[in-house]
Amino acid sequence: MKLDQYSLLKEKLNSDKYSSIFILVDDNTDKFCLDIFKEKSGVKRFNKIIIKSGEENKNIESCLLIWDKLNEFNADRKSLLINLGGGVLTDIGGFCASTYLRGISFINIPTTLLGMVDAAHGGKTGIDFKLLKNQIGVFKDPLEVVLDSEYLKTLSKDEFINGYAEVFKHSLLTDNPDLDFNSLIKKDFYKDVDFIISKYSEIKNEVVKSDKFESNNRKILNLGHTIGHAIESYSFMSNSINELKHGEAIIVGLITELYISHKQLSFPLSDLENIKTELLKHYKVISFSDNDVNQIYDLMIFDKKNEGSRINFVLLEAIGRPVVDKEINRELFIDSFKYYNNSL
Ligand SMILES: NC(=O)c1ccc[n+]([C@@H]2O[C@H](COP(=O)([O-])OP(=O)(O)OC[C@H]3O[C@@H](n4cnc5c(N)ncnc54)[C@H](O)[C@@H]3O)[C@@H](O)[C@H]2O)c1
Numbered sequence: 001m002k003l004d005q006y007s008l009l010k011e012k013l014n015s016d017k018y019s020s021i022f023i024l025v026d027d028n029t030d031k032f033c034l035d036i037f038k039e040k041s042g043v044k045r046f047n048k049i050i051i052k053s054g055e056e057n058k059n060i061e062s063c064l065l066i067w068d069k070l071n072e073f074n075a076d077r078k079s080l081l082i083n084l085g086g087g088v089l090t091d092i093g094g095f096c097a098s099t100y101l102r103g104i105s106f107i108n109i110p111t112t113l114l115g116m117v118d119a120a121h122g123g124k125t126g127i128d129f130k131l132l133k134n135q136i137g138v139f140k141d142p143l144e145v146v147l148d149s150e151y152l153k154t155l156s157k158d159e160f161i162n163g164y165a166e167v168f169k170h171s172l173l174t175d176n177p178d179l180d181f182n183s184l185i186k187k188d189f190y191k192d193v194d195f196i197i198s199k200y201s202e203i204k205n206e207v208v209k210s211d212k213f214e215s216n217n218r219k220i221l222n223l224g225h226t227i228g229h230a231i232e233s234y235s236f237m238s239n240s241i242n243e244l245k246h247g248e249a250i251i252v253g254l255i256t257e258l259y260i261s262h263k264q265l266s267f268p269l270s271d272l273e274n275i276k277t278e279l280l281k282h283y284k285v286i287s288f289s290d291n292d293v294n295q296i297y298d299l300m301i302f303d304k305k306n307e308g309s310r311i312n313f314v315l316l317e318a319i320g321r322p323v324v325d326k327e328i329n330r331e332l333f334i335d336s337f338k339y340y341n342n343s344l
Contacts, residue, residue, distance in 0.1 A: 005146045006040045009107070013043045018105075019078040021046040022070065024093040026053035029085040032154040033111045037084055040148070046082075047073045051092070055246065056236070058088045058128050060136075066096040070104075080105050083142075086112035086159075087119030087246065090142075091134070094125030098140035108142040111151035113163025113193070114247060117170065117200045120145045122208040122221075131237050133229045139213060147201065149194050158245070161282055164189065165247030167196055168279065169224050169254060170203040175320025179203065181271075182319070185278050220322040223314045227336075228253025230299040240292055251283045256336035260328055261315040263335070271319060276340075285341075293337045297330055 013021060023046050025034055030050050037043070049069045051062045070079070083093030083106055090108045097106035110120035126137020152160065171184040179199055187196065204221065211218040232249035235241050255276050261267035288296075300311050313326045338344040 005144075005148070006042075009144065009146060010042050013041055013080075017078075018080040019076050020073065021080050021082065022049055022073070022075065023047070023082045023084055024049045024051070024066065024089060024096075025084050026051050026057075026086075026089050028053050029089065029111050033084055033109075033151050036148075036150060037082075037109060043082075051089070053085075053088070055088055055128070055232075058092055060127060060129070062092050063096050063127060066092070067100055070096070070100050075100065075104065077101050077104060080107065080143075082107050082109060083120075084109045084111060086110065086115045090115055090120045091124075091126055091137070094123075094140060094142060095127055095137050098125055098138045103140065105143050106140075108145045109151075110145065110147070112155055113152060113160055113197070114166055115163075116147050116149070116152075116197045117163065118166040118204055121201055121204050123212065128233075131233050133233055147197055149197060152193065160189075162245045162247030164282065165224075165250040165254070167200045169221075169250065170200045172254070172258075172275070172316060172319055173207070173220055173223060173322055174203055180319050181275060181278075216324070219312075219324040220314050223316070223322060224250045224254035224257055226253065226300060226311065226313050227256050227296070227333075230296045233299055234292070234296050238292070238295070240289060241286055244286070248283055248286070251279050252286060252340060255279060255340050256333075257313060258316060259336040259339040260313065260332055261317070263332060264326060264328065265315050265317045265323060267316050267318060288337050288341060290334075293334055294330075297333050 021043060023034065025048065027050065049066055051057060051065060081093055081097040081104060083090045090110060094106055097104050108120035110116045123139045123141040124137065125140055126134045129135035167184065171179060171181040174180050177183060207218055207221055228250040231252055232244055232246060235244040235249065258267060258272050258275060262269055262272050310327055313328055314322055314324050315326045316322055335344060
């Protein structure tokens with residue numbers, strides 16, 4: 001199946017609906033994706049805003065640059081911002097659009113697999129603050145999300161695999177036998193990519209539809225992220241482990257949180273072992289010292305999803321059967337890293 005959703009967009013972009021159009025890119029999507037987008041969308045009049053790529057630039061400085069450009073080119077409430085990039089760019093772009101003049105419209109055109117299956121959907125926008133992930137942000141839906149796997153042709157293999165972390169997560173949250181983890185690992189990650197983008201982004205969209213502001217069911221999408229985000233933040237501030245990509249940190253988060261699920265909710269050991277083996281075929285194993293693990297635990301206290309000093313986890317009773325708001329103690333957390341490190 002070829003994903004082509006440009007026809008509606010073409011009409012919109014070339015009508016008088018918008019007073020001005022801005023396209024936000026980073027240094028890579030400027031080079032690799034902008035020409036494809038221009039050709040497919042037929043967009044003619046626009047101003048380009050370019051920011052530096054990478055999670056380290058998902059910050060207020062990039063926002064200042066974007067707001068400054070919107071000002072310089074007289075953006076008004078009828079302007080449109082098109083975010084052409086991965087999850088970092090759609091998170092920042094969505095946030096800047098939602099706050100500029102109390103909110104202008106934006107469209108997401110994800111160009112990484114992670115963006116296509118996850119980040120571009122669901123209306124969570126934001127930036128990192130003082131090394132804490134997504135600490136500042138708002139909920140605001142894009143007008144549209146255009147999914148086009150052609151952009152993936154220039155994505156590095158590492159970034160492609162990084163995106164699969166969120167696909168794995170979605171496959172652990174569904175009990176649909178055609179999409180669950182055991183069915184996903186039989187797929188060809190490259191040849192089946194259009195199927196994967198369409199089906200696994202749908203899983204996220206269905207969950208979001210049921211609970212937009214994360215008061216209940218949407219919390220299940222945080223599987224692997226309570227520990228994963230803390231690991232990601234820690235990797236930026238510590239010299240003891242290398243900086244990790246979002247997906248790499250989420251994979252450690254999934255394995256450790258499934259171990260905790262096994263201990264607390266009797267998640268089947270055979271599934272746990274199988275999932276760990278399969279995931280570690282695709283991702284390098286990171287070595288965590290006792291000190292690393294203790295510091296990661298402390299960082300979790302600051303996670304925005306926690307209420308007061310409670311650390312709330314999403315755990316699984318079985319594949320496709322998540323349970324939210326589970327608490328754990330430091331000891332079990334430490335054991336989960338021992339399990340990950342094969343030192344239990
Ligand atoms: N809002 C949400 O619901 C949500 C969900 C999941 C993840 N996220 C966020 O998404 C971010 C991670 O997203 P990501 O992995 O897409 O990172 P990213 O946006 O940093 O992209 C990864 C790298 O690929 C480059 N790139 C992008 N498209 C390319 C292309 N087509 N060809 C060549 N290079 C290309 C980028 O410039 C960057 O260097 C994290 O900040 C995470 O917090 C948000």
